[in-house]
Amino acid sequence: MLSLTNRDQTNIQLDMRRQRTINSAVSAVGIGIHTGKKVRITLNPAPANSGIVFIRSDLSDRPQVRATTSNVSNTMLATSLSEDGVTVSCVEHLMSALWSLGIDNLHIEVTSEEVPIMDGSAAPFVYLIKSSGIREQKAAKQFVRIKKPIELTSDDACVALLPYDGFKASYTFVCDHHVYNRYPKHASLDFSETSFVKEVSRARSFGLIRDLDQAQSVNKCLGSSLENAVGIGDFNILNADGLRYEDEFVKHKLLDAIGDLYLAGNTILGEFVGYKSGHCMNNELARTLLARPDTWERVSFDDEAREVVKPFLQPIAA
Numbered sequence: 653m654l655s656l657t658n659r660d661q662t663n664i665q666l667d668m669r670r671q672r673t674i675n676s677a678v679s680a681v682g683i684g685i686h687t688g689k690k691v692r693i694t695l696n697p698a699p700a701n702s703g704i705v706f707i708r709s710d711l712s713d714r715p716q717v718r719a720t721t722s723n724v725s726n727t728m729l730a731t732s733l734s735e736d737g738v739t740v741s742c743v744e745h746l747m748s749a750l751w752s753l754g755i756d757n758l759h760i761e762v763t764s765e766e767v768p769i770m771d772g773s774a775a776p777f778v779y780l781i782k783s784s785g786i787r788e789q790k791a792a793k794q795f796v797r798i799k800k801p802i803e804l805t806s807d808d809a810c811v812a813l814l815p816y817d818g819f820k821a822s823y824t825f826v827c828d829h830h831v832y833n834r835y836p837k838h839a840s841l842d843f844s845e846t847s848f849v850k851e852v853s854r855a856r857s858f859g860l861i862r863d864l865d866q867a868q869s870v871n872k873c874l875g876s877s878l879e880n881a882v883g884i885g886d887f888n889i890l891n892a893d894g895l896r897y898e899d900e901f902v903k904h905k906l907l908d909a910i911g912d913l914y915l916a917g918n919t920i921l922g923e924f925v926g927y928k929s930g931h932c933m934n935n936e937l938a939r940t941l942l943a944r945p946d947t948w949e950r951v952s953f954d955d956e957a958r959e960v961v962k963p964f965l966q967p968i969a970a
């Protein structure tokens with residue numbers, strides 16, 4: 653499913669003070685989870701301060717869709733972006749991979765309205781980016797540092813961003829089903845101590861098979877299979893190899909939240925807490941953050957890294 657146009661590059665020695673893009677174009681082919689259609693994705697280097705921009709290369713005039721919180725147009729089952737009537741769906745796993753490797757600027761061509769689902773996790777995108785190699789740019793990397801807590805609730809779900817020197821994320825998954833009940837439902841990770849690539853990026857999408865049957869009856873999730881998701885039957889996990897992590901479900905929810913929050917445009921310095929939340933609330937949280945400039949400040953570490961942030965900056969650069 654994965655075809656690379658560039659060779660692996662090792663020993664990336666970079667820090668997180670400067671913006672990043674990739675070295676050269678790299679492509680992969682996969683299918684869209686909802687349409688089941690084949691799609692090619694090509695990541696291209698982009699200039700400093702240009703951000704993450706999708707390009708629908710299958711449409712005339714190659715329209716652009718910027719990866720921003722304000723462009724989020726749908727959060728049912730996945731996060732979709734739309735700009736001037738043009739849509740790119742299922743962006744969150746790719747966005748979390750870009751966050752984890754500190755990629756600020758990228759032009760992403762897709763030949764369909766969906767980013768390919770690959771194996772249902774962020775790992776194939778991490779691999780793709782590393783295959784091209786990461787290029788540090790001259791411009792200072794911008795961070796959004798949370799200064800005051802922001803909390804949103806909806807029914808019994810809740811999301812929050814809190815001040816923290818670094819980036820920490822916690823999630824509590826609530827679903828009373830006896831397969832889910834066998835596995836951890838809470839995870840709390842501090843990314844100054846934990847590698848996203850190693851501990852989170854491989855966590856796949858998951859769902860109950862009975863929900864999938866229902867979705868496919870209305871032409872949704874047509875590309876979904878045990879190749880790109882963890883399938884849950886009435887009594888068991890249906891994938892022959894089981895789970896990749898004991899807490900794969902809750903880690904996937906963290907992966908989604910990190911990808912959704914990265915649409916705010918910059919790496920957040922703070923703590924994310926999610927309880928029973930999903931794409932919709934993640935997006936609401938990012939929108940609320942951007943609408944309340946009293947709760948955050950944009951910072952960079954161009955000249956000297958602040959001592960407090962150093963532990964965060966180094967490990968995720970690895």
Ligand SMILES: [Zn+2]
Binds near residue numbers: 744745857904908
């Ligand atoms: Zn997901």
